[in-house]
Amino acid sequence: MTIRSAACIVGAFEHPTRHAPDKSHAQLHAEVAAGAIADAGLSRDDIDGYFCSGDAPGGLQSMLNYLNLTVRHVDSTDIGGVSPIVQVAHAAAAIALGRCNIALITLAGRPRADRVKTGTEPRIRHAAAPDVQWEYPYAVPTAASYALAARRHMHEFGTTSEQLAWIKVAASHHAQHNPNAVLRDVVTVEDVVTSPLVADPLHRLDCCVISDGGGAVVVARPEIARSLARPVVQVRGAGESTGHQHGGLIDLTRTAAVRSGPAAFAEAGVTPADIRYISLYDSFTITVLLQLEDLGFCAKGKGGAFVSDGALISGVGRLPFNTDGGGLCNNHPANRGGITKIIEAVRQLRGEAHPAVQVPDCTLALVHGTGGQLATRHGAGTLILERAA
Amino acid sequence: MTAERAIPPVRPDPESLPFWEAAREGRFLLRRCSACGQAHWFPRTLCPFCWSGDTAWEEASGLGTVYSWTVLRAGAVPNIVAYVELREGPRMLTDLVEVEPDAVAIGQLVEVVFRPTSDPDGPPVPMFRPR
Ligand SMILES: [Zn+2]
Numbered sequence: 001m002t003i004r005s006a007a008c009i010v011g012a013f014e015h016p017t018r019h020a021p022d023k024s025h026a027q028l029h030a031e032v033a034a035g036a037i038a039d040a041g042l043s044r045d046d047i048d049g050y051f052c053s054g055d056a057p058g059g060l061q062s063m064l065n066y067l068n069l070t071v072r073h074v075d076s077t078d079i080g081g082v083s084p085i086v087q088v089a090h091a092a093a094a095i096a097l098g099r100c101n102i103a104l105i106t107l108a109g110r111p112r113a114d115r116v117k118t119g120t121e122p123r124i125r126h127a128a129a130p131d132v133q134w135e136y137p138y139a140v141p142t143a144a145s146y147a148l149a150a151r152r153h154m155h156e157f158g159t160t161s162e163q164l165a166w167i168k169v170a171a172s173h174h175a176q177h178n179p180n181a182v183l184r185d186v187v188t189v190e191d192v193v194t195s196p197l198v199a200d201p202l203h204r205l206d207c208c209v210i211s212d213g214g215g216a217v218v219v220a221r222p223e224i225a226r227s228l229a230r231p232v233v234q235v236r237g238a239g240e241s242t243g244h245q246h247g248g249l250i251d252l253t254r255t256a257a258v259r260s261g262p263a264a265f266a267e268a269g270v271t272p273a274d275i276r277y278i279s280l281y282d283s284f285t286i287t288v289l290l291q292l293e294d295l296g297f298c299a300k301g302k303g304g305a306f307v308s309d310g311a312l313i314s315g316v317g318r319l320p321f322n323t324d325g326g327g328l329c330n331n332h333p334a335n336r337g338g339i340t341k342i343i344e345a346v347r348q349l350r351g352e353a354h355p356a357v358q359v360p361d362c363t364l365a366l367v368h369g370t371g372g373q374l375a376t377r378h379g380a381g382t383l384i385l386e387r388a389a
Numbered sequence: 390m391t392a393e394r395a396i397p398p399v400r401p402d403p404e405s406l407p408f409w410e411a412a413r414e415g416r417f418l419l420r421r422c423s424a425c426g427q428a429h430w431f432p433r434t435l436c437p438f439c440w441s442g443d444t445a446w447e448e449a450s451g452l453g454t455v456y457s458w459t460v461l462r463a464g465a466v467p468n469i470v471a472y473v474e475l476r477e478g479p480r481m482l483t484d485l486v487e488v489e490p491d492a493v494a495i496g497q498l499v500e501v502v503f504r505p506t507s508d509p510d511g512p513p514v515p516m517f518r519p520r
Contacts, residue, residue: 120463133399134431137506137514138484139461144470147459152472155457155495199459199470200490247437248430248479252457252472375472375482 004267007092008225009233009385010102011040011218012346014324014339016180018331020212021113025057026066028108028214028333033067036216041228042102047218049073049100051091053083055109055214055334063106073100079242079379080371081336082281083107084217086381088342089238091219101221108214109334118210118335119143120198131245135376142283143207145375147199150286152252154201156301161201163304164285165192168205168328170312171282175325177354182209183329192285206285208327208337215339217346225388231350232388236364237268244377253301255370256380257294264382265296270364272297275384277348277359278319279341281369282326288312291368292319295382314357323348323357338369342383349387363387393486394466398508407446408432409512417501417515419449419477430479451501452476453517460490473499473517487518 013035020028029052037044050071056063060076073094077083084105091103111118119142126132153159169189175181192205225232239260244250265271272295280288289303297319298306314320324330324344327337345365347353353362365385372378401409411418420432424441428449436444458471469485471493485493486502500520503513 117463120461127400128402130404130433131431133401133405135482137396137399138470138482138516139394139397139464139468140470140482141461141463143463144459144461147461148457148470148472151459151495152457197460197462199461199463201459245430245480245482248428248475248481250472250480 001096002267003089003092003096003238004236005222005234006096007219007235008222009088009217009235009342009346010220010225010228010230011036011042012343013039014215014331014343015108015213015333017213018180018182018211019112020110023110025108025110026063028110029056029063029106030067032108032214032216033104033106036104036218040218040230042218044069046102047071047104049091049094049103051075051087051103051105053107054078055107055336071100073103081283082338082369082371082379082381084338084342085367085369085383086240088217088219088235088383089240092235092238095219095221101224103219104216105219106214106216107334107336107339109336110212111335112210112212119207131376140375142373143199143202145373146284146286147202149252149290149374150201153286153290156253157304159289159304161193162189163308164206164289165189166307166309167282167285167288167312168192170310171322171326171328173313174323174357175329177356178325178330181325181330182211202284202286208283208332209329210335211331211333213331213333215333215343217339217342233346233349234386234388235383236386237264237384239263239267239382240380242377242379252375253290255290255294255374256378257291257368257370257382260380260382261295261368264384268384270384274364275366276362277323277345277365278321279345279365279367280321281337281341282322282328283337283370285328287370288321291370295368314359320357320359323353336371338371341367341369345385349385394464394468396504396506396514398506398511399514401512404434405432412503412512412515415503417449417451418446420444421447428477428479430475430481450476452520453499455493455495455497455499456480457495458485458493469493471517484516485518486516
């Protein structure tokens with residue numbers, strides 16, 4: 001049993017807002033849902049599967065009540081901001097099993113309007129979580145967690161801040177063409193490494209933006225996809241996993257992509273060399289570098305050299321990434337970068353990315369995310385998408 | 390560091406209570422499995438490596454080396470967060486104290502020191518300082 005060719009992404013919508021003090025959190029979910037359904041050319045009554053995650057206010061039941069949706073398949077998987085990426089695979093599996101035909105996945109939030117101290121203030125998820133007493137006293141917010149990974153990678157492999165900066169530089173080259181992006185100015189390596197330190201060795205410009213908004217995608221049976229007017233984007237393979245402290249044997253230089261990546265490539269029957277465009281979770285520059293290594297785009301420890309000199313810039317380098325500007329420059333709605341990664345890959349495969357960043361003949365794309373915190377618990381999801389003939 | 394931040398209190402649970410009671414006496418405990426022989430972090434009743442229930446507390450050396458570290462600069466007082474690789478094997482998330490950021494290095498030898506939290510009746514928490 002495989003999800004290869006079992007489902008297609010038929011609708012995708014990214015909310016244009018990046019600051020939404022005048023909208024409710026649930027309203028943002030509804031607006032992206034309506035946007036994705038309209039993009040697909042479907043109606044709300046066609047939806048028979050609904051997927052949301054930890055960003056949904058009140059959880060899945062509150063969302064279904066608010067949206068007034070009645071469905072026959074639900075999924076509220078939460079492994080951090082990557083969740084929508086694994087939910088596309090879950091939706092494909094549900095469709096393959098006949099549990100639903102048309103699945104809606106929404107992600108939205110307003111941390112900017114709510115002035116959440118994202119990344120720099122620890123959050124307690126659940127007072128009875130077994131790890132709280134061993135973490136909370138030490139004040140390890142998200143930025144510190146990724147900084148610990150970056151420092152260790154530098155120590156083991158000689159990776160430099162300048163190499164990490166190239167990732168932000170590439171994202172900024174793409175964001176200049178995105179009128180909705182939070183940060184539209186092209187930056188240099190020097191701009192990044194001279195920006196203030198947030199958590200050594202990560203600078204302010206090594207971090208993603210904090211933005212309101214969201215996005216949604218619609219996953220449907222291939223017969224339905226072919227009946228619609230949009231180009232057909234097919235799910236070809238997927239993998240998921242999580243990483244954690246492993247009883248004290250944590251390795252900060254490796255993410256769970258070492259498991260999700262090979263599973264996705266095996267299911268899709270392709271290799272990293274076949275990928276024309278890549279959407280990579282970019283909560284921080286180090287996140288991108290670790291994922292590239294763990295997915296097999298370069299050897300472990302060689303990520304710094306791989307990303308340097310514009311290698312990730314569309315039209316310039318060997319592997320165009322996050323051509324919307326990514327979380328680093330464009331949008332990281334609800335502090336979760338999963339949905340926007342899927343949406344830009346769909347734009348690329350449809351040939352609907354901005355002409356300045358559109359990858360020519362983009363037939364095969366990879367979407368990968370890392371949610372949660374690298375120094376404690378994180379989720380990973382890999383999705384390989386193709387444009388069907 | 391000249392000043393130290395207020396440390397949030399811990400709430401011991403039935404499984405962790407012996408650790409925190411020992412911490413009040415300045416003793417740093419680890420939990421080790423008799424079935425597979427390995428010490429783990431953080432302490433659990435069932436061994437995280439083999440799920441055996443044959444685990445017991447032992448007094449640890451309190452020594453380790455810095456595996457990675459960062460300085461979080463967002464708060465009023467910069468805070469050095471670290472992973473320390475304990476001499477007994479496991480890597481432990483913690484803070485470094487009594488040291489300036491430019492004097493910290495991966496591989497540095499450190500020792501445990503207990504710091505009070507903002508709850509005067511609660512147990513102190515283990516942190517590490519250069520040895
Ligand atoms: Zn054991």
